[in-house]
Amino acid sequence: MTDAHANTLYLSFSPVCLPYAEVATYNLATSTQQSKPTLRLGLAQDLLSLHPTLVVPAGPLTTDKVKLVGKSSITRFFARAFKNGSSLYDEKPALQYEADKWFDAVRAGKGEAEAAKVADAIKAAASSAGDKFLLQNGAVTVADLLAWDAVRTQCAGSKDNKGVASWISAVEAVPGVKGAVELVDAANAKVHQLDVFRYEIIKQVSALTGASGDAIYPLLEEPRDAANGDLSLPLPRLKLPGNPVQIAKDLATNFKTNTLITKAASAGPFLNFSINREILRDRLLPSVLIQESNYGRNASGFGNLAIVEFSSPNIAKPFHAGHLRSTIIGNFIKNVLESAGWATVSINYLGDWGKQYGLLAVGFEQYGSDEELERDPIRHLFDVYVNINRDAEAKPEIHDQARDYFKRMEDGETDALGLWQKFRNLSIVKYKDIYARLNVSFDIYSGESQYSLNQMRNVLEELNDLSLLKPDAGALIVDLKQHKLGTAIIGKTNGSMLYLSRDIAAAIDRQNYYKFDEMFYVVGSQQDHHFRQLFKILELMGKPWSEHCHHINFGMVKSKDGNMSTRKGTVVFLQDILDNVKGEMHEVMKKNENKYAQIEDPEMVSDLVGISAIVVQDMAARRVKDYELDWNRMLSFEGDSGPYLQFAHSRLCSIERKAGFEVSPSVDYSLLTERQAHDLVDIISRWPDVVRDVTTTLEPCNVVSYSLKLSHAVSSALDVLWVMGQERPLAEARLALYRAARITLGNALRSIGLKPLERM
Incomplete structure (x- = not known):
């Protein structure tokens, strides 16, 4: 990459x-x-x-x-x-x-x-x-x-x-x-059609007021009341000298309407515009049909490289629902950045080092089975980890054995590293299977083990040379109290290193190798303090790129009876969630025998619909909100859900299959005169805006909201705008409209990591 x-x-x-x-x-x-x-x-x-x-x-x-x-x-x-x-x-x-x-x-x-x-x-x-x-x-x-x-x-x-x-x-x-x-x-030809109208407004408003186009563009918005037009400019936010109400009246009087902008009118401090919807329709629909999967993409990130670190499970621990959010949100961020022209490097930074692997090795000697390890490594190692932690509560000396084992790993002892490598390799194979089900892939599998003691000691030396490192009660710290970030523990005076030292070494290594423009860490909000300390230390070390490191946080995943814990064995495995939802969806599909018989691979379709239910439910709210793992809610397929979005897409595909003809290049879009057609065109035209906005907000809920709105508009249109039984010119125009809607909805679903279904 x-x-x-x-x-x-x-x-x-x-x-x-x-x-x-x-x-x-x-x-x-x-x-x-x-x-x-x-x-x-x-x-x-x-x-x-x-x-x-x-x-x-x-x-x-x-x-x-x-x-x-x-x-x-x-x-x-x-x-x-x-x-x-x-x-x-x-x-x-x-x-x-x-x-x-x-x-x-x-x-x-x-x-x-x-x-x-x-x-x-x-x-x-x-x-x-x-x-x-x-x-x-x-x-x-x-x-x-x-x-x-x-x-x-x-x-x-x-x-x-x-x-x-x-x-x-x-x-x-x-x-x-x-x-x-x-x-x-x-x-x-890939110009954003709504921007053509916006810049026609900008050209005149800029000439009349002296305000720059860069200042005007982000202020143009949809009016709260559709009766006021299609675009609105709130004059107070433009901060022009004078009374905004009078300025709006003057601009409305002096604005020259044309074939693109058919009306300019003031409403208090707002300047409202009506656009030529026929021109929008006639330009937009053929443009979407030509661009297909490229519709909505832009070049705002041209020439920039972003690193997106996400998922990052701990080797030999389960890939549970708590990792789901990091995985699907990180994948979404990668997708939307690429839609904006960015080059990306996706990194799965595995938790694959530390004393817990010594503890796991001690436990494997007592509870391990090579056969079970080969069959289901993550679940078996999880069971071993839970059992040895239970034993260690009664026998504290087990922790001493674990520390000794990990010391052998750090010293490079072949037998100790061999068992660790076996755990790691088998776990990654299993992780990849789950990622494939979620339509997720990574450019690089990295990990804490990648950064040696020498690299981290180089970090300590640099911190010490900058007079940032201090010994304190057996620990090596960076005092961040003046920055209201407390004390950052980097390592211990006995030579052992903590997570923060590895994260510093990893950030420096990535900038040296990739020369990234931005780096995003997609990690839960419980790590907010850790990343504030990390970024502040990088800044104090004189790394100018530290301001381009971002923690993309999200709320916790909770079970009905509280937070989940790996150590206590109260975790719900993500694989079990996926399998259960898949099975539930499969049973629902079987109830319609005619449609079920038409599906070539029901197992695959039920899995994709189930994953859609999980992903859309997770992404329905802002990512900072906690997520409650509620099975009843998870298995409900009513209302605004992932299955509903997949059904809307497959329904549009069905219309194209049953039409029995292709849309000609000379289709007469002027036949699309109904309100439902104009409403659908309007929503389709705003997909590039959504892509542009979420590149900044990095909120997947905005794409989910848009997808639902588009699907509702499709449903309303299908009730009255039929393709079958119509004269050929009208049928072609409507089929072109539905194809544009299908392309747009498919692009939206792919941006949140889903595979759009053609049959279900």
């Missing part, structure tokens, strides 16, 4: 600065390279931005991440970074001077007038047989590409001139140039 990220160039742009020249230069400059970086294209949120941006991650091309802004800078970078023997950018002083004049002319271009000057120069050059620069000997140069870009995008009239037209044709005949146009146009 990191290698792919380091070998990727991230180019983002707006519809007003289409990067034809940049992509064409990249294509030409890398045309002879056997191994070249990948170029990713994405639209910037600011649809009015005049400048494209290129992010070059730390890797083969640069030691540290570099951001280049501007068409000329990016084009020049490509031409110089990937020399292929051509004259794309000639280093000879005279030709370089001529090229730089072209760069400066294009960089300064501000519309039709400036672009026309470039076109005039091209026309003159095209008529000069002795010209030494433009298309010299049939070889295109960077100056050609920049000028061609300017004329193509800003000076449509000049293309009617025969000389200019022939020159454009000559440029576009060069292999790689035409391909650049196709790539850029395809990326541009």
Whole structure:
């Protein structure tokens, strides 16, 4: 994952600065390279931005991440970074001077007038047989590409001139140039349609008030009352000088309506807008059908790398319901970051070291069975762990035996490490089976054992050199009282290390290796204090990246009679939960014999529906809330639930199967005039907003709420907008609407880690 990220160039742009020249230069400059970086294209949120941006991650091309802004800078970078023997950018002083004049002319271009000057120069050059620069000997140069870009995008009239037209044709005949146009146009077609309307508003409001687009955009919201329009701007939050009520009236009077924005009206301090819903419908639906699984994705995280650490069970302990939240929330965070263009590295940081493994080894000698270990390692080791802890309560000397055994592990004794490695390997195999059921995978299985005593002693030395480490009653501490974080115990004076020292070593190691932009630890809220101490210590150690480390906390999972405990054996195994819910769902499915007979793999479907019930129930509320493991609630499939969402998706799939025809490219969307159709279009159009918002909030409940709202709208539409029995044009239009809804709902379900079902 990191290698792919380091070998990727991230180019983002707006519809007003289409990067034809940049992509064409990249294509030409890398045309002879056997191994070249990948170029990713994405639209910037600011649809009015005049400048494209290129992010070059730390890797083969640069030691540290570099951001280049501007068409000329990016084009020049490509031409110089990937020399292929051509004259794309000639280093000879005279030709370089001529090229730089072209760069400066294009960089300064501000519309039709400036672009026309470039076109005039091209026309003159095209008529000069002795010209030494433009298309010299049939070889295109960077100056050609920049000028061609300017004329193509800003000076449509000049293309009617025969000389200019022939020159454009000559440029576009060069292999790689035409391909650049196709790539850029395809990326541009993925524009967020609601943003087209928002930026039409921003353009005028910014011109009338002087407020920046960045300030206006996040304030545009849905009015509380739909009768007030489609978008609303609360003027007090814009903090303009004057009376917000009067400002709203003045703006409503001076705002010029057009084909996109059909009405502007004030309501107290609010400026409300109505958009052209027909244009939204006609642009949105074909866009969703073309994008399919990419619908809703954006480029806001282009060029950034995030580490997401989640799940992190303890080896030889059960993967219980308490790990469920970390697993599914962490997977969700990884998914939504990738939807926003981030590169991610998912890490399962296993609890695979410490005295408890000495205790487990002592217990295995008495209670262990190799056969049971092979058959079900996690459950058997759990039983051993519970039994030896019970014995240790009556015989404290067992803890001394455990410490001695763990000391043998730390000293690298082969027999001791061999048994530990066997426990670890067999447990990971079992964990992977459960993760596969949950549709979760990891890039890396790491663990506490990865960080040696030497690495942690290096941490101690660094803390000591910074005068942060102090001995205190047999412990080595960092005093954080002045930061209201108490005392952080790093290790002991006898040389043993605690979790905090390993976490410090792991964070430093990850930054050195991955050079991450953000790191997320998805761990329960009971560890809040631990992570505050960790991040503060990293800050005091002078690690500037410490502010980019985040603890994503969540509430505890409780049983009906209190918190669950591994040591006391009161844990409910997640595998048992999954199996029981699967069995319950299977029985429900059998009650409908006709539908059951149509399902190819009922076992698989019942498992996925059961997992959907668990995941949606868990994610229905904000993640900081505690979660009560209530079997009655878990096994209920009524109301707003995971099975309901899966049923909505499978119902939409069924409509497509039974329709018996495909939607033609020339579908007449104007036939979708009913209120239910407009409501469904409106909800579908807001999925990119949800993706963008949850990238910041990291709250899966927002996706669950959206999915339920979309499913309710689908149900309302299906009651009145039939496909079967309708004339073909109307049937096609409605089928296209339902396909767009199915694509959107499927993308939402996948973002929370579920596999959308086509039959159930």
